[in-house]
Amino acid sequence: MDRNSLIGLGLIGAILIGWMYFTAPSKEEIERNKRLRDSIALAEQKKAEEIVKTQTLQKQNDTLSPKVIADSLSVLPDSILKIKKEQELLANFKDFAPAASGKDEDFILENNLIKVFISSKGGKIKSVVLKNFNRPDSKDALVLFNSDSLKQALVLNVYNNTLISTDSLYFTKEQPSTQSTLNLILPTSKQNSFIKYQYVLNDDSYNVEFKVAFTGMQQIISTNNDEVIFDWNMKMPSQELHIEKEKQTSGVFYCSSGEEQEIDNLSLTGTDEKSITESGTKWVAFKQQFFTAAVSANTQFNQGTLLSTFVDNSDMKYVKTTKASLSFNYNRIPNDEFGMKFFFGPNQYYVLKNQQNGMQKLIPMGWWIFSYLNKWIVIPVFDLFKNSTMSMGWVILILTVIIKLLLLPIAYKTYLSSAKMRLLKPEMDVIREKHKGDPMKMNQDNMTLYKRAGASPLSGCIPALLQLPILIALLNFFPASFELRQESFLWAPDLSTYDSIWDYGYVPIINTIYGDHISLFALLMFVSTIVYTWMNQKMMPMQNNQMPGMQTMMYLMPVIFLSFMNSYSAGLSWYYFLANIITFLQTFIMRKLISDEKLRAQIDDNMKKPVKKSGFQQRLEEMQKRQLQNRK
Secondary structure (H helix, E strand, O other): OOHHHHHHHHHHHHHHHHHHHHOOOOHHHHHHHHHHHHHHHHHHHHHHHHHHHHHHHHHHHHHOOHHHHHHHHOOHHHHHHHHHHHHHHHHHHHHHHHHOOOOOOEEEEEOOOEEEEEEOEOOOEEEEEEEEEEOOOOOOEEEEEOHHHEEEEEEEEEHHHEEEEHHHOEOEEEOOOOOOEEEEEEEOOOOOOEEEEEEEEOOOOOEEEEEEEEEOOOOOEOOOOOEEEEEEEEEEEOOOOOHHHHHHHOEEEEEEOOOOOOEEEOOOOOOEEEEEOOOOEEEEEEEOOOEEEEEEEEEEEOOOEEEEEEOOOOOOOEEEEEEEEEEEEOOOOOEEEEEEEEEEEEOOHHHHHOOOOOHHHHOOOOOHHHHHHHHHHHHHHHHHOOOOOOOHHHHHHHHHHHHHHHOHHHHHHHHHHHHHHHHOHHHHHHHHHHOOOOHHHHHHHHHHHHHHHOOOOOHHHHHHHHHHHHHHHHHHHHHHOHHHOOOOEOOEOOOOOOOEEEEOOOOOOHHHHOOOEEEHHHHHHHHHHHHHHHHHHHHOHHHHHHOHHHHHHHHHHHHHHHHHHOOOOHHHHHHHHHHHHHHHHHHHHHHHHOOHHHHHHHHHHHHHOOOOOOHHHHHHHHHHHHHHHHHO
């Protein structure tokens, strides 16, 4: 065998030895596998004993007379079944076997805002009714969720690595319990060992305080894992007219327990899941379009929180299925407890802000730079009129007037600049004739003319562009604004969603781009924008000749907006329509009040003054000169 073969065999041997070393089970795995083998052997031994016992009984029955068999059957079956059931409960639930059977009954906590139903089976909150709200198609109080759509349970790791879930165990009511406080006890087979749930609901509150207390459980809960898992799952029932809009805004939100306490969410458009391993979790919220069910820890939940959301488009009763697997420490002391708080309420800004944990960020305010418009103007105006009899449609009119008044100084300066562009037509005609074959030189002289006259070629576009950031801020807020929910105005039954005057159904391509209906407010917004754009360009003809590309864009923007505003909030379309009308009236009034003769005289005075070139303009002219020389 040559040298290369020996080297190859040596490498192969080294790889095999390394593979055997690194894939060998650890001590923990060996111990776990040993326990698993022991438990399997014990189960097989018990099974063999049962078989032997059954065969022995069968042989004994074969030797008995029919009369003896009949007499024995009248006595044995109930006792045997009872013993067998007790053995099964003990095998399945260990020390929690005494709580494996019981009576399923409901307990109620109630205040002036919510009504909470709590079941003895699992000790869970099975249903919550929001007394001051209702679905659009019903006058009954709104049911946030029911027993079929919620799971709430502790998952305990008891000895021999058996997992016990409390959702299948029965709690008993403990005294004292009052109308605002409920105490539930989960008994065990050991004396003075139990788990206690305490629910507290105070007046004028959407919060249900929840405390889990462990008494004498250190000999029952496994020493291998000092964490208790809290499972909280929910199928979100549809609460609004259009479930598709609910699906776009509903999902799982959470707040990390780090120093910055960042708030994030799972995907709102499809199935998603996430494990939060970098930090603990302060709270988790199952947010719907206008209502939220949330749980927060008095301290924090541990790292490793597992969140998931699932969308089932085949079931039109539920918006989404959301799950949260949280955990907290069990300190293995005779008396230990962990405190939480449930929130079941509306997505109203000040209601969520009073939670004092950043939960108001569940309401989409838009980008941070635009969110201040919603926080400082829109929400205060809505809140001012929320208890009045005035329709929210007229409140939006007041809001629009306030915003347009704040922008009036900018609109005034914009009109002046645009009017100057219109009055500079003679000078611009001269420049165009002078540099007919040299567009670069023509543009250079035009820019000098604009600067001397104090005009801007972009001035006519500024009013429409100013509305864009405001529209973006309201675009997020209006569909989620609780103040617009179920608020009717004119022909619209609900300003928070679209106002359909004709549902024509599915039409290929059109359905994808435009939708399956016609929203009249969106149509009014579109027509008013087109008319305003046409009137504005008619009043500023020179500007249109100088910027034909911008002219096309100004006509294209309303078409783009219409494609998605047709299925958006009617309140937002109504705002945009009002903004267009007010802007048109402002321009019309300014044209009547501002004299073209005086403005022309001001332009002539400006033209006589020496023009100081900016550094940017000097560099631009030098660059143009170099390009001209290179071309020659």
